[in-house]
Amino acid sequence: MTESAKKKSTLIILLIGIFLGIIFWGGFNTAMEMTNTEAFCISCHEMEENVYEEYTDTIHYMNRTGVRATCPDCHVPREWVHKVVRKIQATNELYHKIVGTIDTPEKFEARRFELAKHVWKTMKRTDSRECRNCHDYEYMDFDKQEFRSAERHEEAFEQFEEHGAARDAGLTCIDCHKGIAHRLPEEYDPEKDIPGESIYYDD
Amino acid sequence: MKTKLTTLTLSLIFGITGSSALFALESLRGDEPLTAESSRPDKFRQEVVEGGFDRSYEKQPPLIPHKIEKYHISLRQNGCLKCHSRKTAERENAKPTPESHFITRDGKRLNRLSTRRYFCNQCHVPQMNATPLVQNVFEGD
Numbered sequence: 234m235t236e237s238a239k240k241k242s243t244l245i246i247l248l249i250g251i252f253l254g255i256i257f258w259g260g261f262n263t264a265m266e267m268t269n270t271e272a273f274c275i276s277c278h279e280m281e282e283n284v285y286e287e288y289t290d291t292i293h294y295m296n297r298t299g300v301r302a303t304c305p306d307c308h309v310p311r312e313w314v315h316k317v318v319r320k321i322q323a324t325n326e327l328y329h330k331i332v333g334t335i336d337t338p339e340k341f342e343a344r345r346f347e348l349a350k351h352v353w354k355t356m357k358r359t360d361s362r363e364c365r366n367c368h369d370y371e372y373m374d375f376d377k378q379e380f381r382s383a384e385r386h387e388e389a390f391e392q393f394e395e396h397g398a399a400r401d402a403g404l405t406c407i408d409c410h411k412g413i414a415h416r417l418p419e420e421y422d423p424e425k426d427i428p429g430e431s432i433y434y435d436d
Numbered sequence: 437m438k439t440k441l442t443t444l445t446l447s448l449i450f451g452i453t454g455s456s457a458l459f460a461l462e463s464l465r466g467d468e469p470l471t472a473e474s475s476r477p478d479k480f481r482q483e484v485v486e487g488g489f490d491r492s493y494e495k496q497p498p499l500i501p502h503k504i505e506k507y508h509i510s511l512r513q514n515g516c517l518k519c520h521s522r523k524t525a526e527r528e529n530a531k532p533t534p535e536s537h538f539i540t541r542d543g544k545r546l547n548r549l550s551t552r553r554y555f556c557n558q559c560h561v562p563q564m565n566a567t568p569l570v571q572n573v574f575e576g577d
Contacts, residue, residue, distance in 0.1 A: 379484055380502075381502055412515075417512070423521060427524055
């Protein structure tokens with residue numbers, strides 16, 4: 234092979250590589266996006282009949298301004314790395330779908346406490362990252378909030394300021410806001426979930 | 437004769453009151469014919485009051501001074517107890533359910549809420565900023 238032909242073929246291989254790369258990358262990201270919609274989540278009846286039905290009764294589904302939070306907004310991280318990790322974890326859901334772990338409402342209720350605890354632990358660990366994608370203490374107008382809310386938020390916000398992150402001080406959104414999107418599990422006992430003394434993050 | 441007279445007076449009285457009641461009768465829809473679309477009811481907002489409402493009489497179940505849409509009361513969960521149970525109230529700056537709520541109708545003191553107090557909003561209700569449809573002249577002590 235001549236020197237110029239060699240160069241040419243390298244160039245072609247490189248171009249093909251880039252081309253395929255773009256297609257796969259695009260396809261990968263499209264797949265990521267497609268699986269990041271509410272429609273996808275509730276394509277499984279397990280998700281639709283229980284948690285979705287309950288969620289339609291809450292403020293994150295319908296409210297005065299029409300701004301919504303959908304399933305992935307609360308359950309799938311926005312940052313790329315965290316998102317890929319969550320998607321890989323989600324293949325576990327596929328397995329349970331196939332074996333039918335929660336394929337009836339009764340089975341779902343029986344397992345709800347386990348599932349809820351997974352979510353609580355995750356949110357506690359991430360300092361309720363997904364909530365904070367939309368909500369931020371710093372921009373809450375305490376004057377406009379109900380007195381009960383303002384009182385508790387000021388307290389939590391002060392800790393947040395002092396420690397840099399609510400997680401160090403111990404209190405984050407999920408500590409005080411369990412059950413905002415779905416019904417709480419039967420086993421949940423508020424007396425065991427006093428903010429700061431909760432037993433629901435233990436293993 | 438006497439009975440006849442009484443019957444007459446009675447029927448007169450009933451006639452008058454009955455017919456006047458008939459004329460005063462108005463449905464909640466007003467004069468609108470049944471086939472027409474009813475007019476939109478007035479919109480009201482819930483009154484949210486810091487510190488709570490004053491009570492009108494001693495044993496009145498206090499009115500709820502905050503929003504309650506988020507809290508469910510079902511066989512499984514009672515959302516009010518998140519803040520009003522004995523153990524959680526202090527932390528939430530709320531009042532715990534009083535002693536009376538633990539007593540059964542036979543006067544027995546239980547360690548948990550008496551079932552007759554389980555459905556809180558059977559007695560405790562929020563308030564709207566609406567003008568009362570009927571004047572209330574009750575005076576408490």
